[in-house]
Amino acid sequence: MNDPQDQSHDPYETTETHLERLLGRALNSFDLPDSTIERLESALAHSTALYSSHHSASLHRTTYRHTYLLPDGTAPSLWELVHNSGRDGTEQHELYLEEAEARLAASRLPSGPSLDWTVERSDGTTSEEDDDLEVLSALLARPIPTQPRMYVPDNSADHARRVLRRAENADRPGEATARRLRLAFAHHITQAFGRHCPVEGGRDAGFTLYEHQFLLLDGSELSLWEVEHTATPDGRHMCEVYEEERAAREAMESRARVR
Structure with a gap:
């Protein structure tokens, strides 16, 4: 399934290419365990779903769930946080293994809920x-x-x-x-x-x-x-x-x- 946030890519891209794109654009991909990456590299298929979205005058924050079907029948996920809270407002991507970690990262954004x-x-x-x-x-x-x-x-x-x-x-x-x-x-x-x-x-x-x-x-x-x-x-x-x-x-x- 194509990534819904990026329509410029081939909707029939392989799972391998999809994973490479995620890892390549994530600022914190080095934090992901090598063992997890190796498992995901064997994935047979993948799907991406919008999990949450928040837009205000200064902050744009979206979370996606990327799920992979592995040969052993398991379906692990990567949680991607996309936001514009960088110094120049450019879009930034972060990847997490757990939903809770993605939610914590979203709460730490400088213009996030803590301001209120x-x-x-x-x-x-x-x-x-x-x-x-x-x-x-x-x-x-x-x-x-x-x-x-x-x-x-x-x-x-x-x-x-x-x-x-x-x-x-x-x-x-x-x-x-x-x-x-x-x-x-x-x-x-x-x-x-x-x-x-x-x-x-x-x-x-x-x-x-x-x-x-x-x-x-x-x-x-x-x-x-x-x-x-x-x-x-x-x-x-x-x-x-x-x-x-x-x-x-x-x-x-x-x-x-x-x-």
Whole structure:
């Protein structure tokens, strides 16, 4: 089936050509496991379906699901996020193995839903007029409400590897943690915090905190705390990963104080 977002290509292109096009235009194709690519290269057929679409004055965001039929009868998917949030507004493509990862990536786009988020005060009211730094500090100090663990067995060890791989902070988890996470067989992702606030230069920066919870083969649990923010000199997205919630929250507060 032809790619509905690109009518310039042959509707009868082979599955091999289709996969090559996806990988060639994706900014993050290097993050996909080699084993997955090798499996998809043996696909007998493919189909593409529009999964979601969002258009506003400044942001265009679309998600596609590309499904492949393999010789063993399985039908794995690639989730493609297409958006125009780059520096010059050009169309950009990203590929993910999991729907949840594609949705998280979409939520991190600078003009996405987080721009409209409000925060809750301790008295239960909301306000956008509070001082951003005070609000951020107060929210970072609040514990996350207990939520049920809904682990999903979905290539979790590789998911952990990719989370650690994109971390840019010097004090990211080390090899000992990476070895433990090779035993992960299920995981759950929780968004713990999201907020925009002013930083140096008078611009807004986005801060998002995720907990990646892993269930290991020995029955133990382990979490990685991922901070996504744009408090960088050029406004680009940066990922930091910590083993402890407190360290992640302190890192966000420290970045927010750079004005």
